[in-house]
Amino acid sequence: MREGINIFEEDFWxxxxxxxxxxxxTNARTILLIDKAGQLITSSGDTAKIxxxxxxxxxxxxxxxxxxxxxxxxxxxxxxxxxxxEKENLxxxxxxxxxxxxxxxxxxxxxxxxxxxxxxSAAELEKIFNDIFxxxxxxxxxxxxxxxxxxxxxxxxxxxxxxx
Amino acid sequence: xxxxxxxxxxxxxxxVYYGPGLGGKxxxxxxxxxxxxPEIKGKLISLATELDRTxxxxxxxxxxxxxxxxxxRFHLYTVPGQVFYxxxxxxxxxxADGIVFVADSQIERYDENIESFENMNDxxxxxxxxxxxxxxxxxxxxxxxxxxxxxxxxxxxxxPQNKYPFFExxxxxxxxxxxxxxxVCKKVLLTLG
Numbered sequence: 001m002r003e004g005i006n007i008f009e010e011d012f013w014x015x016x017x018x019x020x021x022x023x024x025x026t027n028a029r030t031i032l033l034i035d036k037a038g039q040l041i042t043s044s045g046d047t048a049k050i051x052x053x054x055x056x057x058x059x060x061x062x063x064x065x066x067x068x069x070x071x072x073x074x075x076x077x078x079x080x081x082x083x084x085x086e087k088e089n090l091x092x093x094x095x096x097x098x099x100x101x102x103x104x105x106x107x108x109x110x111x112x113x114x115x116x117x118x119x120x121s122a123a124e125l126e127k128i129f130n131d132i133f134x135x136x137x138x139x140x141x142x143x144x145x146x147x148x149x150x151x152x153x154x155x156x157x158x159x160x161x162x163x164x
Numbered sequence: 165x166x167x168x169x170x171x172x173x174x175x176x177x178x179x180v181y182y183g184p185g186l187g188g189k190x191x192x193x194x195x196x197x198x199x200x201x202p203e204i205k206g207k208l209i210s211l212a213t214e215l216d217r218t219x220x221x222x223x224x225x226x227x228x229x230x231x232x233x234x235x236x237r238f239h240l241y242t243v244p245g246q247v248f249y250x251x252x253x254x255x256x257x258x259x260a261d262g263i264v265f266v267a268d269s270q271i272e273r274y275d276e277n278i279e280s281f282e283n284m285n286d287x288x289x290x291x292x293x294x295x296x297x298x299x300x301x302x303x304x305x306x307x308x309x310x311x312x313x314x315x316x317x318x319x320x321x322x323x324p325q326n327k328y329p330f331f332e333x334x335x336x337x338x339x340x341x342x343x344x345x346x347x348v349c350k351k352v353l354l355t356l357g
Binding site: 007011037039040051058064149161162 | 166168169171172178204207225231232236239251255256258260261345346349354356
């Protein structure tokens with residue numbers, strides 16, 4: 001299992017660009033990109049009315065639980081999920097085995113359009129994430145992470161925050 | 165595993181509270197939720213049964229603030245402790261950056277602690293992970309009750325080499341709760357450095 005995801009500027013903007021194009025191309029309300037552990041990578045569209053942390057966590061949990069259901073009936077994975085509501089709908093698909101793309105949309109668009117355009121975007125995103133994972137796998141020598149200064153500052157912040 | 169986004173300058177880490185059923189994992193998270201300032205905590209989500217037993221997980225995001233330009237956030241999860249929810253436990257454990265093992269100090273729960281600890285190791289192994297790579301903090305909870313096993317005795321079976329930091333706690337009163345949280349956060353940040 002790869003350790004974590006580190007996303008650098010160039011990849012981040014490429015990812016954001018794909019999400020923005022998908023948002024415009026589908027007329028969806030919000031698009032979220034979430035890692036399988038439930039952490040939000042980035043989003044596009046209207047997130048003002050959504051608790052994105054909770055949404056990311058529950059989407060990942062939903063996906064994880066559904067994957068287990070798939071394996072119980074002999075499927076490797078259900079690669080897409082669709083939840084239909086009265087006004088809002090949710091379409092979710094998996095990218096590069098590690099990242100979840102969630103599209104929230106209403107009656108201004110259709111499931112068919114979301115599905116087709118999301119599939120195209122998923123292919124583009126998959127390429128970027130595979131590159132990111134390759135880069136992480138190939139990293140040799142000292143891990144490019146956070147410096148000691150950071151750890152020290154974080155400790156001070158913890159002291160302050162938790163009041164010890 | 166931790167998500168470090170250099171573009172949006174964010175770090176997200178996942179901490180999982182593990183342990184036997186009714187040991188106090190949710191109590192820890194709920195206490196943290198009640199004590200933290202509203203501006204640094206998110207919504208507490210509990211996927212629980214009608215009888216308030218954890219069915220899938222509890223979730224609480226905690227913002228540490230901006231450190232050296234990085235918005236640092238911890239996601240706290242609990243697993244369902246009951247034996248038959250192992251599939252859910254395994255899912256929650258995936259991607260954990262740090263683990264708090266909440267042991268129940270009561271004499272009659274002695275065996276459940278050992279079983280749960282072994283179960284945690286088994287579940288980690290399915291992800292090719294070991295406790296050498298993920299920081300673990302042990303919390304001996306319910307120290308206020310009369311019928312408890314001594315910490316020395318619990319250490320012998322759960323932490324025989326004293327490899328993992330441990331705290332005594334009474335989570336229902338908040339004793340030891342933040343000490344445990346702070347230690348696991350520190351250890352997780354060290355692994356990122």
